[in-house]
Structure formats: structure tokens, C-alpha cells
Amino acid sequence: MSLLVRVAEVTDETHQIRTLRLIREDGAPFGPYEAGAHIDVTGPTGVLRQYSLCGPPDDPASLLIAVKREPRSRGGSAALHQVAPGDSLEIGEPRNLLSLAEEAERYVLVAGGIGITPLLSVAYALHSRGAEFELHYFARSRQEAAFVELLETRSEFSDRVRFHLGVPRGEQPELFAAMAAAATPACHVYTCGPQGFMARVTSVFTPVVGEDQVHVEHFVAAQVDTSCDHAFTVELDTGEVFEVPAGKSILAVLEEGGIDVFKSCEEGICGSCVSGILDGVADHRDNCLSAADKASGTQIALCVSRARSDKLVIELY
Ligand code: FES
CATH class of the missing domain: 2.40.30.10 (Translation factors)
Incomplete structure (x- = not known):
């Protein structure tokens, strides 16, 4: 709406x-x-x-x-x-893909550049809950960092925020490692920023807290090798059957077939087109479903993801 x-x-x-x-x-x-x-x-x-x-x-x-x-x-x-x-x-209505864990010993928020935006609302929410959290904010310089005054002066944040300004990319892993060394397995980590930045945060924290407790928020689509894509069949829970050729998305095929699918980014980021899988195995290529959602095999982003099996049976949400 x-x-x-x-x-x-x-x-x-x-x-x-x-x-x-x-x-x-x-x-x-x-x-x-x-x-x-x-x-x-x-x-x-x-x-x-x-x-x-x-x-x-x-x-x-x-x-x-x-x-x-x-x-x-x-x-x-x-x-x-x-x-x-x-x-x-x-x-549009607010939509959420970054679910905030209910119980964590401590929340570690790691933002890179404009990635501060979703983590700022997370920080407000954690403060309201009375939760323990720390917010690490990496930016090229103070001039290029947003919300500096707010983060320095609001009581919710002032003693929780660590600015890391002008840190060369090569020195980031050392800082991430120091943060990870202070974390415990009961911490949840949330990161948003450039792809490489989030990948470095994920690789450092995953051995400490496990991959399900490292939550990433993506702004841009993943780069995927599509050279080995093959055709497969999609059946809707209504019984309609569609052939999805290589080079065309499930979403495009359904739309051409007159099926209305809710969509927005068409890049696997926003989650609008996520639907249920009733049968078959997905080849996940999105950045919106969590690792746990992908592992459960019950959901698929129709705009970018494909099938590993010859057929997928899908329930449109
Ligand atoms: S339309 Fe945004 S994830 Fe598919």
C-alpha cells in the first residue's frame, strides 16, 4: 500500500x-x-x-x-x-529484512559509510530495550560521516559509539579482530556498508559468534556468474506450469505469463518478491534472505534466484 x-x-x-x-x-x-x-x-x-x-x-x-x-x-x-x-x-509500507534478535548478551553494530542508516534505527531500538550495544562507525573522514553531531551528543549513543575515521582498508581487519576478541558467543553482530567491508566483518566475527548471529544489510546486488545457468520448470501452487529458460528470471517468466508478483528492486535486495518453496531446491542468489532462511529451503527471491532441481513448486506470498 x-x-x-x-x-x-x-x-x-x-x-x-x-x-x-x-x-x-x-x-x-x-x-x-x-x-x-x-x-x-x-x-x-x-x-x-x-x-x-x-x-x-x-x-x-x-x-x-x-x-x-x-x-x-x-x-x-x-x-x-x-x-x-x-x-x-x-x-511504501516499511519492510524489514534485518530482524533484530530478541536475546543477545550484547549487540555489536558495525557500519561503513552510508551503512550507518539502518544501524542508527537499530541503535535507537536497542537503547529503548535497555540492551547492551556498541556502534562502530567507519567513514573516510569526519566531513564524510553522517549524523556525527547526533551520535556525539545524544545520550542514547554518546558512550556507545566508536568512530573509526580515515582507517585504510588494509588496517580494518586488525580493528575488526580486536572487536571480535572482545565479543562472546552470545553476541549478535549487525553490519551494513560496502560489500567488501561486510565480507571482512563477517569473516572475522563468524568464528566467534557463528554465521547465524552475523546479520548483514545489503544495499547493492550480488555479482553472480550466470554462465552455467540452465532451464527449469516452475509450478505454482495453483497448478500453472512455466518453463524458465537460462537468461530469464522466474519473476520475468511469471509476469510474461500474466501472473502478478509483488516486486520492487528486481536485484535480490528488497525482499518484495520473496515467495514460498513447496518442493524443489533453490539456487539462492539474493542478498535479502538470511543464511538460516536459505538453509531452510522454504523461501526464494523470484527476481534473481534459480533452481538447482529440475522443478520448483512455488507458493506466491
Ligand atoms: S524484487 Fe526485490 S528482492 Fe526481488
């Missing part, structure tokens, strides 16, 4: 990152959302993009998003850098 919102406030966090505070056009309050959630935002040019919510998840008055202007923007982030207070935008 989409919702009309108005831009109430625009703040330049850095020369590339701008926050937009959004309020409902109808003046009604927002419902609470889960920490780490994101929303679809349709900008003035009609381009739809996903943005993490970075305010307190229980604030009914407004939603906050941070938009980094991408140098090769195809109309999404650049257009949102043009909006002004009073402008209207269309947004």
Missing part, C-alpha cells in the same frame, strides 16, 4: 548525504516499524528506490531517510537531492 507524504525538513549531513524528514499528507501518525526497516520512495522523476529508515522506530510523528547522492545516479538519489520542504512524495 502506498502513502502520500510531505517533506517536512531537509538537512545536509555531508556534501553527499541529505536527510529528509517525512510526515503524512493526511496528518495521521505513522505506525511503529521494526528497526532496520526500509521503505520504497518514489521521487519526483517517478524513479522508485529503497531507503533505510534512520529515525527512532517508535516515533509516530515522522519518518527519516538519508539519501546519498550517487555519482552515477539514474534519477533516484539525484532527484531526491532536489526536493524541498513542502514537496510531496509517495512511499
